[in-house]
Amino acid sequence: MEISGSTGSYSRMVQDGQNNQSVSREEARKIFSDISSDDSNSNSRLDGLKALALMDDRFLKETYIAKINRLSCEQKQLLPIPELIQEMTKHDPESERHQKMVDFVNHLDLTGVTFENTNFSGLFIKGLKLSNIRLTNPDFHGAKLSECQFQNVVMDNANFQDTRLSECQFQNVVMDKANFLCASLTNTHMIDSSLLNANMQYTIQSNNTYECCPMEGTDFGRSIFTDVDLASSQIEGCDFEYVRCHGNVKLPPDIGLTTQDAVIDLTSLEDLMDMALTDDGDQKQACIAGINNLSCEQKHLLPIPELIQKLASYDPDSPECQKIVDFVNSLDLTGVTFENADFSELFIKDLKLSNVCLTNSDFHNATLIDCEFNNVVMDYVDFNGAELTHCEFQDVSMNYADFNMAALTKIHMEDCFLFSANMCETQQENNIYKRCDMRGTNFSDSIFVDGDLSLSPRTAGCNFQGVRFWGDVKLPPPSRTREEQFADIENSKESDMVEKPSYEVHSFVNRQKAVTGEESDFESDFESDFESDRELGRELGRESDRESGRESGRERNTAKSVSFASTGSYLKLDVDSEGATVKGQEANISISNEDKHGKALS
Incomplete structure (x- = not known):
């Protein structure tokens, strides 16, 4: 392969999208000469680093990593390492290219190097290890860091706002005055790291350890702690106002603060209502993020059905109703089971529930408008006498459901189970049942207006006795359409x-x-x-x-x-x-x- 100056053909080699790169010793020598030259520009150096990082020859790669590590601090300062980190995040974190580039950076000795105003905002970085460097004004805003390690790093005025840190470790890291506003930290360990006067308001912290960390003056206000250990750190002067603690939260014994002082009980319906109705958007988002980070067992203790029942206390078009619905819609309730939930006679609009189990739930005589249910188990649900309008059911199990005398208008059910459901005397208008298993369902004495069951062929054993059809009702094949059946009459x-x-x-x-x-x-x-x-x-x-x-003249x-x-x-x-x-x-x-x-x- 020919290398032509600082814009050698290796720049095209790293841009061709190939996972594996074959670089000869001669090509590698010219690449190293280019990236270490004072006359090379940043783009040329970046292309050279990418070419070395993506080499297949591991021995040759280690050789040139060692050569780079022997460069002077001033020469390393010219290397576009932050830009290389940005490049690696353009690929899937599990991809070979991403892993090769991460491994390359992890083996560079950047001791004494300073990178100013580095921009990592919005990046997904996995497995990165940085040590013995200084990052002035680094911006991790909105980034996602997973399994990253920082050792002996100075991060002046670091911005971690809205950042998600998972399985990360900080050791001997200086992050004074760092901004962690609304950040989420999970299984993160900070050891001998300085967080003086940091902003940790509205953070969501779960299974984190702060070991011997100076944190005086740090503001944890309105954060949510779950199994957080601060017992060995210096947190005098910290602000814990409205902090909510769950699980085993350890605080130093000598600061005059107990866990109970910092608790707002989310298992309390009153406290949960306060969070749903608050106008403090940041506080509400912090609460939602905290709930979503809870375990499935902890979420099961939340009074979510009772919160939905509170809709009956307000006018359906009131802002309070909309706030409660929006709050519930924002919760991740995957895997949670609420048994025997009572929603009878409620007026519910715009509710969206997914990935939950509502066994034996009661919606009888309720009114549901513009609601969505996705991947929900609702076996034995009671919709007796309910009115459902413009609702969607996707992958919902409603076996043995009771829809007796219910009114269903513009309902879309797709990939649902309605095995042996009771749909007697229902009024159904403009409803679509797509790929639904409806075997054994009883539709007797119902009224169908402009509906489509033709895409749900699994209707063996259904009872259509006494059913009345109006308009364009499409039944499962091989049934004929209404127009075909009565063409002779018309x-x-x-x-x-x-x-x-x-x-x-x-x-x-x-x-x-x-x-x-x-x-x-x-x-x-x-x-x-x-x-x-x-x-x-x-x-x-x-x-x-x-x-x-005999009556002539009359038509x-x-x-x-x-x-x-x-x-x-x-x-x-x-x-x-x-x-x-x-x-x-x-x-x-x-x-x-x-x-x-x-x-x-x-």
């Missing part, structure tokens, strides 16, 4: 209206067999009785025609009512010149057409 308005129920009834019987996979209870009796009923109907129809013929647009009485069936047929409505009781029929003015006939 296209032959001059034919004998009395005979039309024959087509309709048999169509419904076939449809029920296709949907449920079972014979209808009345099918065999119905076919034997219907022939005699049809003949009686013809006679009554002819009599009706003779009666109307035949007067509706007629013909009743059929026979064993096992009762039908009522209302007919006019523009359309027909067929109502079935024992025959399980209810089909509506519209007249020419768009008005439904009943």
Whole structure:
């Protein structure tokens, strides 16, 4: 490979996106010569460092790491190490390129080097180890640091605001006046590190240890501590106002502060309400982050169902209701189980719950609008008499749910389980059931208006007895659509209206067999009785025609009512010149057409 000056072709080599780079000894020698030259620019040095970091030849890489470590402090000062760290974060932390570049930086001896105004904001840095350097005004704002180590490092005016530190270690690090506002620290250990007058307000700290750390004057106000050990550190003059402590929090015994003084109990409904309704945004976010960092067992103790019940204390359109809902929506309740939660008769709007278990929960007579449930277990849930409007259910288990007499409007259920659910006498309008397992569900005596069940073929054993269909209701295949089933009726308005129920009834019987996979209870009796009923109907129809013929000048647009009485069936047929409505009781029929003015006939 040819190297041409400070802009050698290795710059293209590290930009070609390959994980593995083959660099010969001659190429490596020219790269090192370039990065150590006073005449090279920063971009050329950065390309050279990336080329060395990504080499496959481990022996050759270690050789040139040793050569770089023998450079003078002034020469190392010119190396774009902060920019190299920025470059490594452009790749997935688990990728080979990221790991190679981290390993390269970790083996550099940067003793005595100072990097000013380094910008690491928003980066995801994993496994980085820095020691014996000075970082003046480093900016880690919004960054995520995982498994990083800092030893004998001076970080003047460090900014860790909104930073997430996990499994990190700071030893002999000076971070006086550092800004950790709203930062999250988990399993982080600080040993002999100075944090004088640091700002640690609204921090979320879990399983952290501060060992022999001078921290006088540091402000921990409104933070949340879970299993934090400060017992061996100097924290005189620290501010612990409104700190909330959970688990085993150890403080020095001689500062006149006990854990109880710093506790706001999140298991208290009153305290949780205060957090949900506060106008202090920073405090609320700190509380939410603290709850989200709790263990699943700790979250289980939170009175979240009782907090939702508090919606009944306010007007549904009030700011208080919206604050409570927004607060609950921000919580990560993954894996938490709330049993026998009572939401009956509540008015709930915009609630979003995911990854929780609400077994035996009670929503009877409740009103839910614009709510979302994602990956929720709600087996044996009670929606009896509830009104659900524009709600979404995704990957929700509602086996044996009770929707009796519920009203569902514009509901979207996708990949849900409704095994053996009770949906008797429900009113369903514009609902979509997509890839739902609805085997054994009872829809009897319900009303469907413009719904779609065609994408949920697993409906074996469903009961559609007495169901009435209006508008465009799509049933699971191989059922025919409503338009296909009644095309003959609509296209032959001059034919004998009395005979039309024959087509309709048999169509419904076939449809029920296709949907449920079972014979209808009345099918065999119905076919034997219907022939005699049809003949009686013809006679009554002819009599009706003779009666109307005696009234000359009148158009035949007067509706007629013909009743059929026979064993096992009762039908009522209302007919006019523009359309027909067929109502079935024992025959399980209810089909509506519209007249020419768009008005439904009943």
